[in-house]
Amino acid sequence: MSSAAYGSVYAACQRAGLGTSQLELIREGENTVWAVDSETIAKVGRPGSIEQSSRQVRVAQWLRRVGVPSVSLCDISPQPVVVSDVPVVFWRRLPPHRAGNVVDVARLLRQLHDVGAPMDLELPELDPFVRLPERVCESKVIDRSQRDWILRRIDSLRVEWERLPGGLPKCVIHGDAWVGNVAVHADGAAVLLDLERCSLGPPEWDLVSTAIKLDSFAWIRHEEYRQFVRVYGNDVRRWPGFALMRNTRELRMATFLIQRAGQDSTLIREALFRIDCLRGLHGGRPWRWTPST
Incomplete structure (x- = not known):
């Protein structure tokens, strides 16, 4: 502590x-x-x-x-x-509650994205690379070669991001939309948690978090993802920018665990495994990452 x-x-x-x-x-x-x-x-x-x-x-x-x-x-x-x-x-x-599921996430995102982009909220534009270099450079968990690879990967993705294809209209996005950031009360009412990454940006950034749980990690079933798409009304995997957003989100997840592993040594093995997956050392997706909170 x-x-x-x-x-x-x-x-x-x-x-x-x-x-x-x-x-x-x-x-x-x-x-x-x-x-x-x-x-x-x-x-x-x-x-x-x-x-x-x-x-x-x-x-x-x-x-x-x-x-x-x-x-x-x-x-x-x-x-x-x-x-x-x-x-x-x-x-x-919060009163007694459970974590949300992908349908709860889809419903809340549909509500949030439908509001549009208010002019008086003073939100910044989405920065998908916020704090990534800091996480890497401050880490004592990874070695120099791993650090250098991650930093090069960040630079490469930044260049690609400048050519991100157009998609859905920009709006207020949550920025970290996954089931752990949704709580469902005993009466079934779902609420959004953790508003730290809210910004103005492409709604696809919120949608990709659920899509990769199927494609990248097999954490959800195909039927769950179909329900997510049906409730929200859009399958982000069909968008030309999906692979770039997927790659960026995966890197964010890996570097976050690197940061946490500096506080909890039991996470070091998983953090290093994630980096090795991104470097192509464990074959193609889906990778067997262990979910973290």
Whole structure:
């Protein structure tokens, strides 16, 4: 557990008038997520990520106005609460729930994408390569040859991205749309979680996350994917830009696990296996990646 993150969430709770005796770490990754009490969750961002946390707050407020179900902010103002240069956002704790399935993801994405692209939300354009070089260069898990290969791969994909084919109209996209970022309440109502990567961009970026679960990893069945396509109304695999987006998303998933493996050594083997798959050392897709949370 990061003592710096604990100090930040402790100080933020004090500023917000919340108790600190029940603080409990729930998840540690690029951000840390803490249970504050039975009704409140705190998400602690990286140092210097105030704009990203502010974006989450703006998006959550906007989603509530336009009627797209999502996680709710606590009644604390202003948010984020900033401790030095570390932002902390307080959210309402979800009631008992389960993780979503691909149909839940499709329904929520259909709602989100149908809203369009508001001019007053101040969202950045999608950057599919955000933090990838940092993840790689900061890692102690990979060796120099692996690092250099990944950096070259990032550069190559950036060049290809400049020639990305046209597709569906740009809109607000979630940016990390998978079943782990959807919660379904006991009454069946599904809500979007983790708004950190929301941006303006091609809706295909949200759709490719589910498509590769079939084609790249065989984590879902063909019938599940057909249901996803039927509910959303579009099969991204038929779009000329699919392979580029697939390759980029796979690289993001691999580098994220490299980052997490630096905090949890039990993930090192899987992280290195993923990189070897991308380098062509384990044959073609589907690869037997182990799902991670």
